[in-house]
Amino acid sequence: MTLTTTSRPGPARTAPRPSAADAGRRAVRGRRLRKAVRGLVLAVASLVAIFPFYALIVLSLKPAEAIRFPESLTPWHLDGGAYAGILGAQDVLRWAANTAVYALVSVVMVLLLASMAGYAFAKKRFPGKEPVFWSFISMVMVPYHVTLVPTFILIAETGGVDTYWGLIIPTLANAQAVFLMRQFIQALPDELFEAARLDGCSEWRVYVSIVLPLTKPILATLGVFIFLWHWNDFLWPLVIGQSTDMRTLTTGIASLNQQNVPLNEVLAGSVVALVPIFLAYLVGQRYVQEGVVMSGIKG
Structure with missing residues (x-):
């Protein structure tokens, strides 16, 4: 008699789990x-x-x-003769001066008007404030090209063609700047304004002593953007500046292509036009970043 033995299967072996060190690596x-x-x-x-x-x-x-x-x-065999030619041209210097006047005056006036309007819409009470504000802000929804022809007719009828005031005034009503100023000033505590009025400050003193110092970040941010917008503006200066002496850098450099000017001089003029933009951003970089962050937090 023979005995047979049956082997029982042992417990299944499981794969070793990865250690915490392996998972970390x-x-x-x-x-x-x-x-x-x-x-x-x-x-x-x-x-x-x-x-x-x-x-x-x-x-x-x-x-x-x-x-x-x-x-x-390839950056070999370079020659700076194009810059000497473009900077020595009398027309280019005149165009640069026109662009500087257009951009700088617009920056000052837009910031002044936008800060005043923003303060009024944020902290003052008057009948119809909300309808007036949102009607003004609705201008952002209207394409610029729709109002271009009516604006030109109005300026032309009042003798503004080929003038600085005709170039500057139509761009001063900046709805975006007013909206940003209103949102920023609205976040300022009302107690500051009430305390100033209790001390006998006039509205002008409140604006100069409280509103302007506390809105420096957003003013600097808007100032840089407005400068860039006006320095690079092409369509309105092209329409309103019909003589060679009233051209800006953007329209003047574009006109060089029609005068058989060498390509390297046209490109040199574009580089010259970029330098003030680069410098403006370097000067206002800190304020731009601070203004954007604070606007995002307070808005």
Whole structure:
């Protein structure tokens, strides 16, 4: 008689679980990979964004007869003769002066009017305040080109063609600036204004001593943006400035293409026009960032 034994299956073996150290290392590698991918994407996007400026500067430094694509995009054999020619032209200096007057006067006037209007809409009470405010803000919904012809007719009938006031006045009613100023001032505590009035301050003194100092960040932010808008403005200066002496840099440089001016001088004029924009942003960069952050928090 033989005995047979049956072997019972033992307990199933489970795969060892990864240790906490291995999981941590994988998480670190995953974060590093995601960071490297983001960095690569940002680097590529930065190169794509910077390339037009690089091409603008390099081509402006090339001799006129040597501009050939894509060979001329290499930063070799540079020549600054185009800048000497463009800066020595009397018309370009006149256009730069016109642009400076247009941009700087507009900045001062828009900030003055927008801060006054923002203070009135934020802290004053008068009949019809809300309908008047939202009717004014609704101007943002109207395309600029719709009002271009009526505005030109009004300015032309009053003798504003080829004048500084005809160039500047139609751009002073800035609904976006009024809205931002109103939102910013509305967040200021009412106790400040009540205490100033109890001390006998007039409305003008309240505006000068309280509103303006407390709104410096948003004023600086708006000032930079308004300067950029007016410095780069093309359509309205093109319409209202019909003589060569009343052109701005944008319209003047555009007209150089019709005068058989070499391409390197046209590009050099564009670089010259970009310098004040770059300087304005450098000066107001801190205020722009602070104003944007505070507007986002208070708005």
